[in-house]
Amino acid sequence: xxxxxxxxxxxxxxxxxxxxxxxxxxxxxxxxxxxxxxxxxxxxxxxxxxxxxxxxxxxxxxxxxxxxxxxxxxxxxxxxxxxxxxxxxxxxxxxxxxxxxxxxxxxxxxxxxxxxxxxxxxxxxxxxxxxxxxxxxxxxxxxxxxxxxxxxxxxxxxxxxxxxxxxxxxxxxxxxxxxxxxxxxxxxxxxxxxxxxxxxxxxxxxxxxxxxxxxxxxxxxxxxxxxxxxxxxxxxxxxxxxxxxxxxxxxxxxxxxxxxxxxxxxxxxxxxxxxxxxxxxxxxxxxxxxxxxxx
Amino acid sequence: xxxxxxxxxxxxxxxxxxxxxxxxxxxxxxxxxxxxxxxxxxxxxxxxxxxxxxxxxxxxxxxxxxxxxxxxxxxxxxxxxxxxxxxxxxxxxxxxxxxxxxxxxxxxxxxxxxxxxxxxxxxxxxxxxxxxxxxxxxxxxxxxxxxxxxxxxxxxxxxxxxxxxxxxxxxxxxxxxxxxxxxxxxxxxxxxxxxxxxxxxxxxxxxxxxxxxxxxxxxxxxxxxxxxxxxxxxxxxxxxxxxxxxxxxxxxxxxxxxxxxxxxxxxxxxxxxxxxxxxxxxxxxxxxxxxxxxxxxxxxxxxxxxxxxxxxxxxxxxxxxxxxxxxxxxxxxxxxxxxxxxxxxxxxxxxxxxxxxxxxxxxxxxxxxxxxxxxxxxxxxxxxxxxxxxxxxxxxxxxx
Numbered sequence: 001x002x003x004x005x006x007x008x009x010x011x012x013x014x015x016x017x018x019x020x021x022x023x024x025x026x027x028x029x030x031x032x033x034x035x036x037x038x039x040x041x042x043x044x045x046x047x048x049x050x051x052x053x054x055x056x057x058x059x060x061x062x063x064x065x066x067x068x069x070x071x072x073x074x075x076x077x078x079x080x081x082x083x084x085x086x087x088x089x090x091x092x093x094x095x096x097x098x099x100x101x102x103x104x105x106x107x108x109x110x111x112x113x114x115x116x117x118x119x120x121x122x123x124x125x126x127x128x129x130x131x132x133x134x135x136x137x138x139x140x141x142x143x144x145x146x147x148x149x150x151x152x153x154x155x156x157x158x159x160x161x162x163x164x165x166x167x168x169x170x171x172x173x174x175x176x177x178x179x180x181x182x183x184x185x186x187x188x189x190x191x192x193x194x195x196x197x198x199x200x201x202x203x204x205x206x207x208x209x210x211x212x213x214x215x216x217x218x219x220x221x222x223x224x225x226x227x228x229x230x231x232x233x234x235x236x237x238x239x240x241x242x243x244x245x246x247x248x249x250x251x252x253x254x255x256x257x258x259x260x261x262x263x264x265x266x267x268x269x270x271x272x273x274x275x276x277x278x279x280x281x282x283x284x285x286x287x288x289x290x291x292x293x294x295x
Numbered sequence: 296x297x298x299x300x301x302x303x304x305x306x307x308x309x310x311x312x313x314x315x316x317x318x319x320x321x322x323x324x325x326x327x328x329x330x331x332x333x334x335x336x337x338x339x340x341x342x343x344x345x346x347x348x349x350x351x352x353x354x355x356x357x358x359x360x361x362x363x364x365x366x367x368x369x370x371x372x373x374x375x376x377x378x379x380x381x382x383x384x385x386x387x388x389x390x391x392x393x394x395x396x397x398x399x400x401x402x403x404x405x406x407x408x409x410x411x412x413x414x415x416x417x418x419x420x421x422x423x424x425x426x427x428x429x430x431x432x433x434x435x436x437x438x439x440x441x442x443x444x445x446x447x448x449x450x451x452x453x454x455x456x457x458x459x460x461x462x463x464x465x466x467x468x469x470x471x472x473x474x475x476x477x478x479x480x481x482x483x484x485x486x487x488x489x490x491x492x493x494x495x496x497x498x499x500x501x502x503x504x505x506x507x508x509x510x511x512x513x514x515x516x517x518x519x520x521x522x523x524x525x526x527x528x529x530x531x532x533x534x535x536x537x538x539x540x541x542x543x544x545x546x547x548x549x550x551x552x553x554x555x556x557x558x559x560x561x562x563x564x565x566x567x568x569x570x571x572x573x574x575x576x577x578x579x580x581x582x583x584x585x586x587x588x589x590x591x592x593x594x595x596x597x598x599x600x601x602x603x604x605x606x607x608x609x610x611x612x613x614x615x616x617x618x619x620x621x622x623x624x625x626x627x628x629x630x631x632x633x634x635x636x637x638x639x640x641x642x643x644x645x646x647x648x649x650x651x652x653x654x655x656x657x658x659x660x661x662x663x664x665x666x667x668x669x670x671x672x673x674x675x676x677x678x679x680x681x682x683x684x685x686x687x688x689x690x691x692x693x694x695x
Contacts, residue, residue: 001354002443008509011506011509013504014505015505016502018499018502018505020500021501022499047557047687053668068373119330119334123329123334123335123551123592124331124334124338124522125334125335125336125521125522125551125552125554125555125556126522126525127555128555128556128558128560131533138533139536145535146541147533147534147535149533150501150533185348189528212357219529219530219533220498220499220526221522221526221555223333223530224521225330225331225522226498229496229498230498230506261502264493264502264503265502266495268465268491268492268494268502268503269465269492269493269494271493271494272494272497273494
């Protein structure tokens with residue numbers, strides 16, 4: 001049987017699939033970031049904290065009220081998205097006329113506060129959240145044992161990413177949104193409530209992060225630092241894909257998950273930095289990112 | 296305020312300062328992880344433990360005033376060394392305790408030696424602290440990688456699990472643990488088939504687990520700690536690794552990790568620790584007091600080590616009547632240790648604190664009576680065998 005760089009092809013398929021699973025999370029998170037940046041011009045640094053909140057709210061629903069995973073998938077994005085709406089109305093909306101940097105500082109500060117509050121309340125060791133009974137167990141694919149839940153994560157992520165891309169690029173509502181970013185005054189003159197649209201967009205971006213949090217809860221430990229560990233990588237994904245590019249964020253998310261997965265096989269010590277090396281190269285060669293347009 | 300009151304006030308404060316100087320004033324710095332992966336096993340709990348030691352010793356009644364300060368080293372050696380320098384140079388700290396994360400502990404170890412202060416480590420694992428990197432100013436209290444490797448490693452090989460694969464955290468501690476366990480496995484006639492080193496801290500371990508599975512090893516040795524170990528064990532169960540017959544050897548697992556995993560996932564794991572709250576009446580009584588101050592969470596062995604080491608230090612301060620480093624270290628090493636948590640023990644010349652270690656197995660959910668009732672005691676490893684023999688450590692200052 002042939003081997004590729006010392007790795008049997010079966011093991012390689014397994015690793016590619018694992019990369020795709022991690023890529024699902026990168027794609028979902030970077031998609032939310034890209035939507036927010038593309039339409040609001042805000043670099044949402046609290047995205048990681050909002051992802052963490054998603055996982056925690058799912059845990060709270062199960063622990064305190066007995067609401068199961070499937071309902072959590074629906075309720076959590078609404079609840080966390082609503083907190084996003086409040087934050088946008090009360091704070092972020094005051095910063096639109098200022099430099100990007102202020103939005104970044106505000107959301108970064110918020111992230112630190114949210115993480116600190118959760119850490120104070122729940123510690124850092126993490127809380128257990130079980131895989132729903134319907135998705136426990138796994139399937140033997142021949143080259144690897146795929147837990148059913150991980151398969152579900154890929155499917156759910158692809159569906160949500162596609163639906164978001166479709167809504168923004170192909171529907172009338174999406175057209176309004178894109179027009180409003182180009183020229184808010186003109187769109188407002190047509191009788192469309194631009195500030196409300198922007199508020200809901202931020203809420204939607206946050207809801208995407210929360211959804212990723214619910215998906216992550218059963219496989220990673222639910223702990224206050226789970227978002228902080230991930231968010232820097234996700235920012236690199238957005239930069240590589242091109243700031244604000246929806247399609248770029250999705251494709252780069254999945255692609256980099258695979259690249260990282262392969263690095264874990266060939267040179268595991270480098271798996272934490274490989275994405276940043278790629279980011280540096282992309283910035284040198286194509287500063288606007290792989291799918292971005294220079295303005 | 297008129298002139299007369301001013302004179303009176305100054306005289307009073309001088310008098311007060313005078314009485315204070317007749318006492319010994321000690322400042323203890325608890326340096327550990329207060330926000331990251333090791334915050335639950337060390338963190339604020341270690342500060343509580345240090346404070347309990349000061350109260351139980353009745354330091355105030357013996358003319359010793361103790362101030363305890365704390366800081367977060369974020370598991371980074373550079374931050375740890377900056378704080379240690381500032382504490383010794385500007386804040387008048389006499390003793391630094393805890394310091395989990397071996398790379399950070401090495402940094403504090405060096406600075407403590409340079410400033411001729413005292414460092415009593417509880418949280419870090421690398422056996423090099425009393426080996427190649429040993430220092431006359433350092434005591435290593437709670438456990439080390441040699442003891443863990445011998446406890447868990449020997450037990451697993453004795454059961455016939457001779458083929459090993461390691462998943463290792465890629466920094467000083469993980470590498471030391473892998474090295475020490477490899478030596479144990481090979482000495483017992485076992486074989487190490489491979490190892491994968493993951494960046495610290497990590498989130499997704501499935502890729503490494505698949506590599507471990509493909510290696511055909513009987514045992515997957517987890518040379519990592521805290522949240523990394525929790526995630527590895529959780530994902531091993533998810534990917535059907537344990538169900539398929541490979542055993543997991545958690546080389547450093549704390550009770551807080553078991554608490555986070557839940558018994559459903561963690562049951563059956565074999566692990567080595569130097570302390571468990573439910574060992575005897577004394578540990579139970581102390582742990583109950585501790586839990587009352589720590590949101591109901593029971594102590595880890597690291598918390599216990601901080602308590603016991605501060606207690607032993609204060610005894611030396613009382614015995615020598617001062618805080619001169621050489622005298623304190625000599626007193627601590629010549630006096631046998633005795634405390635409710637580790638029982639009788641001693642500090643060796645190389646700074647290694649020697650006591651019994653315990654081999655535990657995690658209970659199944661059916662065996663457990665509730666939260667924190669997690670371990671069955673499999674074996675007690677006597678102090679004489681639990682730690683690396685003095686002559687094998689290669690500690691340089693002993694030869695001088």
